[in-house]
Amino acid sequence: MDDSKAIFLKDATVNAADGDQRAFINKALGGYYTNRDLQKARYRDWERARDAASMAKWSAVNDLANVLEKFVSNFERNGGVVHWARDAEEARVIILKIAEDVKAKAIVKSKCMTTEEIHLNDALEKAGYGVVESDLGEFIQQLRGEAPYHFVFPCMHVKREAISELFTKHLGTAPTDSPEELTMIARRHLRQLYIDADIGITGANFLVAETGQISITENEGNARLTAALPRIHIALSGIEKVVNHLDDLSVLLPMLATAGAGQPMTCYNTLYSGPRKKGECDGPEEFHLVLMDNARTRILADPEQRDSLHCIRCGACLNVCPIFKNIGGLAYGTTYQGPIGSVITPHLRGLKQWNHLSAASSLCGACTDACPVRIDLHHHLLRNRRNASKESPTLFDLAFHHGFTFVIKRPWLFALGGRIFRATLPLLQKLPLPYMGAWMKTRDLPKAPAQSFRDQWKNQNV
Amino acid sequence: MRVSLFVPCFVDQLTPKVGLATAKVLKRLGHDVEFRSAQTCCGQPSFNSGQWDVAREGAIRALSVFRGADVVVGPSGSCVAMMRNFYPELLKGTPHAAEADDLAARTFEFSEFLVKKLGVTDVGAKFAKKVTYHDGCHAMRELRLKEEPRQLLRAVRGLEFIEADEGETCCGFGGLFSAKFPMISTAMAQVKGGALARTGADYVVSSDPSCLLQIGGWLSREGKPILPLHIAEVLANDA
Numbered sequence: 001m002d003d004s005k006a007i008f009l010k011d012a013t014v015n016a017a018d019g020d021q022r023a024f025i026n027k028a029l030g031g032y033y034t035n036r037d038l039q040k041a042r043y044r045d046w047e048r049a050r051d052a053a054s055m056a057k058w059s060a061v062n063d064l065a066n067v068l069e070k071f072v073s074n075f076e077r078n079g080g081v082v083h084w085a086r087d088a089e090e091a092r093v094i095i096l097k098i099a100e101d102v103k104a105k106a107i108v109k110s111k112c113m114t115t116e117e118i119h120l121n122d123a124l125e126k127a128g129y130g131v132v133e134s135d136l137g138e139f140i141q142q143l144r145g146e147a148p149y150h151f152v153f154p155c156m157h158v159k160r161e162a163i164s165e166l167f168t169k170h171l172g173t174a175p176t177d178s179p180e181e182l183t184m185i186a187r188r189h190l191r192q193l194y195i196d197a198d199i200g201i202t203g204a205n206f207l208v209a210e211t212g213q214i215s216i217t218e219n220e221g222n223a224r225l226t227a228a229l230p231r232i233h234i235a236l237s238g239i240e241k242v243v244n245h246l247d248d249l250s251v252l253l254p255m256l257a258t259a260g261a262g263q264p265m266t267c268y269n270t271l272y273s274g275p276r277k278k279g280e281c282d283g284p285e286e287f288h289l290v291l292m293d294n295a296r297t298r299i300l301a302d303p304e305q306r307d308s309l310h311c312i313r314c315g316a317c318l319n320v321c322p323i324f325k326n327i328g329g330l331a332y333g334t335t336y337q338g339p340i341g342s343v344i345t346p347h348l349r350g351l352k353q354w355n356h357l358s359a360a361s362s363l364c365g366a367c368t369d370a371c372p373v374r375i376d377l378h379h380h381l382l383r384n385r386r387n388a389s390k391e392s393p394t395l396f397d398l399a400f401h402h403g404f405t406f407v408i409k410r411p412w413l414f415a416l417g418g419r420i421f422r423a424t425l426p427l428l429q430k431l432p433l434p435y436m437g438a439w440m441k442t443r444d445l446p447k448a449p450a451q452s453f454r455d456q457w458k459n460q461n462v
Numbered sequence: 463m464r465v466s467l468f469v470p471c472f473v474d475q476l477t478p479k480v481g482l483a484t485a486k487v488l489k490r491l492g493h494d495v496e497f498r499s500a501q502t503c504c505g506q507p508s509f510n511s512g513q514w515d516v517a518r519e520g521a522i523r524a525l526s527v528f529r530g531a532d533v534v535v536g537p538s539g540s541c542v543a544m545m546r547n548f549y550p551e552l553l554k555g556t557p558h559a560a561e562a563d564d565l566a567a568r569t570f571e572f573s574e575f576l577v578k579k580l581g582v583t584d585v586g587a588k589f590a591k592k593v594t595y596h597d598g599c600h601a602m603r604e605l606r607l608k609e610e611p612r613q614l615l616r617a618v619r620g621l622e623f624i625e626a627d628e629g630e631t632c633c634g635f636g637g638l639f640s641a642k643f644p645m646i647s648t649a650m651a652q653v654k655g656g657a658l659a660r661t662g663a664d665y666v667v668s669s670d671p672s673c674l675l676q677i678g679g680w681l682s683r684e685g686k687p688i689l690p691l692h693i694a695e696v697l698a699n700d701a
Contacts, residue, residue, distance in 0.1 A: 016649040026653075322632050326649040360643050362636025362650065363510065365603035385512030401513040408471070408502040408520055418475040435641035442648040443679030446476055453469050453478035457485075457497050 004333055005356040011331035012360070021157065022326055028156055029319055035262025036319075042264065053255050054374040056248040057310035060209070061240060064300060067209045068291070071242050074212025075289060078274030085292040088118035094290050095120065095201070095234055096127055102232050102286070104129060104198040108190075110216075110223035111135035112203025113151045113313060114236045114292065117335045117348070120201070131201075132193050134222040136186050143170050149329035151336055152260050152315035157328060190222070200226035200284070204237035205256065205312070208246050213271040214289070215249055217256060221268055233275070233284035240296050240309040252312060259372040260314030295348045305380050308343050310373040317367035317377055323360060332357065339367035343380040346388070355388035396434075415454060422448035463580075464494045466528060468536035468545070468569065471503035473671050480671050483698035484537040484572055487585055490700075491576075501527045506544040510637050514552060521549045525561050533579070534569040537694050539601025539670045540637075542571040547604050571601060572694055573669050577610040583617045588701040590620030593691075594663040596654070596677060598670030599632050611669050611693050619701050626666075628657040635676035651680035659686040669693050 015021065040046045060067045072082050085091035099107065107129050109115065121142070124131045133142040137154035141147065143166050148154035155163075163182055167173045173185045194200075202223050206215040214235055216223050227233050243252065249269075257263040276283035299309055318324045318338030329337040334345045334357070342357035358381040367377040389397060407413050421428070425448040429440050439445070451459075465488050469481040485495045505520025524545065528534050536542045546566045553562040576582045593615060601607045615623055634640065634650025641647075655677055658666045666681075668674050671692055678690030 012643070013645040016645040022649065322634065322650050322653070323646060326646055326653070359512075359639070360646060362599070362632050362634055362639050362647070364599040364632035364636070366599075366630065366632065369603060382510065382512075385510070386514045387512075389512035389514075397511060397513065401508040401511060401516045404503075405505070405508060405516040405519055408505070409523055411500050411502055414471070414502040422475060435638065438641045438644040439679070441644060442683060443651070443676065444682040445679060446675070448476065449478055451478065453474040453481040454497070454499050456478055456482060458499070 002353045002356075004353045007333055008331060008356055008360070011333075012327040015328045015331050016326050021328065024159070025157060025325055025328065028153075029325065032262045032319055036258060039258040039262055039264050043258075049251055049255060050372055050374055052251045053312075053372050054307075054310060056243055056245075056252060057312070057373050058307070060243045060248075061300070061306065061309045064239065064242070067242050067244055068239055071207050071209040071212060072291075074209065075207075075214075075274070076212070078212045079277065080212070080274045080287040080289055083288060083290045085290050085294070087292070087294050091118050091236060091290050091292045091294070092120060092123045095236070096123065098232065098234060098288055099124070099127070099129055099199060102198060104232070106193065106197045107131040107199045107201060108134050108193050108197040108226050108230065109138075109201040110203070110218065110226040111138050111154070112201070112236060113148075113335060114203050114238055115201065116148060116151075117294065118236070118292070120236070132190070132197075134190050134194070134226050135218070136183060136220060136222075139186055139190070140166065143167075147330065147335075149337075150315060150318055151313060151341075152318075157330075194225045194229045197230040199232045199234060200228075200230040201234045201236065202227050204235050204241055204289075206249060206252060207237060207242040208249070208271070209242055209244050211246050211271075211273070213246075213273050215253070215269065215271050217253065217266045217269050219261075219267045224268060224270055227270075227272055228282055228284065231284060232286045232288070233272075234288045234290065235272075236290045236292065238296055239291050239293055240300075240311075255372040256312050256314050259316035259370065299344065299347050302347075304383055305343065305347070307373075307375050308340065308377075308380060310375055311340050311344075312373060313340075314372060316370040316372060320366040320370045322362070322364060322366070339377045339381070340375070343375075343377055343384065346384055351384065351388050352392045355384055358382075358384035358388070415452065418452055422450075422452070464496065464532045466531035466534045467495060467497045468501065468528070468534045468541065469497065470536065470538045470541045470671060472675070473537065476675070477671055477692070480537050480692040480694055483692065483694035484535070486698045487576075487587075487694055488535065491580070491582060491585060496531075498527055498531075504541050504544045506541065506548070507637055509544065509548060509552065510639075518552050518556075521552050521562070522558055524549070525558060525565055528565055528568075529561075531568065533575070534565070535572055535575045536569070537572040537669065537671065537692060539571050539598040539605055539607065540672050542569055542574075543600040543604035545569045571605055571607060571669060573611040573614055574605060574607050577613055583613040585614065585617070585697045586701050587617075587697045587699050588619040589696050589699045591665055592622045592624060592661075592663040593665050593667050593696070594624045594626045594658055594661040594688075596626075596633060596658065596666055596668040596670075596673055597630065598668055598673045601669050602630065607669070611667075614693065614697060615667065618696060618699075621696070624661045624663050626657045626661045626663075628654055631657070633673045633676050635673050637672070640676055647676070648680070651676055655680045655684070655686065659688050661688075663688055665689050665691040665696075667691050667693050667696055
């Protein structure tokens, strides 16, 4: 068994048995459901808004080369510098090179999952740069030395008391159970870091082709400070974040907020239009944008799953996923958790090592219904399963399903097998058989009837 | 109407009363009911396990079994979704594609057939019990059925209907998922089964016998005083 699968099974087993933690997550999401439904009801027609949002992403993704070129030429006209990165390694090298060129001493970062995807903090720290997360949740996770639990709510699993203890330990502050006070502690600590930093690193929610602007959405104002105060602004973005028109944001921004966090709009939505221009009093001196492929073009080349590039990383699919809610975000071992993570991680990191995430689903489809840009999420899990069993079938699976199909193609054998199965069921339930043993550990089976349906039907209808 | 029964393989072997009840209701409404004994399993276990090549063999076989049937009615949202939605995907681009589409259009889930095809909500049943309902995910999200079973249950004489919390939450069955990832599946059963038990209903009713296997199996192991029952079994009780 691959390491990633073994670790997943171990962590998922432990977490699924942790009733307290599951109840805590469930309660946190309960508030989200209420707010989300309230905000969805304010749309004249949520389903048509989903169509529009999906179409906005579709039209950009399906013309990606042209739309990207248009974006880049407008971004450069605004005075920004574009760097192309084929993969995570190239993106890290580019960012480290910029840091070296500008002789950076301190770096501040706002929330950006793409930087998590390339493990940027590790690379920066190894090269000797101090880097601080400025998003409160990410800041907490950084202090905990833990990856984000949820790609929108990074520390949703951490209780207030634990945050207070963490701050006492690392920042020397007095214990408190007031969320406002905890926020103020982080705020006081971070404020000077923005001022001291040479480089601010952000992500991008959308790249607007027609204006060459970058759109960043946040609730805390930390991304604005990260982008505006340091001398150098570096943004890292996947190439799929581009949209054609500024007008597309009129549907995408509110839907991102509502689907992701149950908000009408996120508190701060900012369009960044290049570095400080002559006569302007603020903004960075240099504005770099790293546009990264890292398997996006591989997904683009797959006509079945291309729509997974529509993802606006709102997290709605995680919030409704019974798997996510019961095993927690860390068990996935991925940058992107939940259904979208299970769909795209095999493309990012390899199908053979990561197809177990697609298998670990009841295919309930709650994710697909929740997705604001209509990604066919749960059916993509099926497609990953198909691709995985083509690419690296297991002997057990082949034997089981060929055997099963051999039986169901022969009604007499199916009926005979069924009779034997029913007669021996009391015994079978006690044996450590594959599948049956796992079922019987926590659940009963109905008592086997003496006669099958087909037997009873025959007797009734002769 | 001449109705060809589609009896899921595990109903055939483990809960035949569901198939008999389905036939009884359809006959009571005046329809001719046939059971083609060449049918076995729709192939969904292999399809969901990624073994599409062997699942295709099962699908092609099912096409021939139900060839010429006016309508095919099955008491399972999941197995009907396999025929309706996934056979066409599985057989896309093969010589069987057209027949798969044709079968999909003739195949109905039991409550869907009664309400949407026949326009019947009162089948003349009586069942003086407290009942809650579990929506199978395939019925709810693949077939878009939600109101149909409720309309049928509300028309049953003496029946008291109670909605449960976690109304749209999966029970955690998911076919072989329940045995491949038993810890996750059981956690899901706890969430769903717990909410159903809290209603204080006598029975949890569903149009999906596979969900009832999971929910009923967990409720029984936990000793909860609520029993699984298929909707056809409720509707089969004469007034």
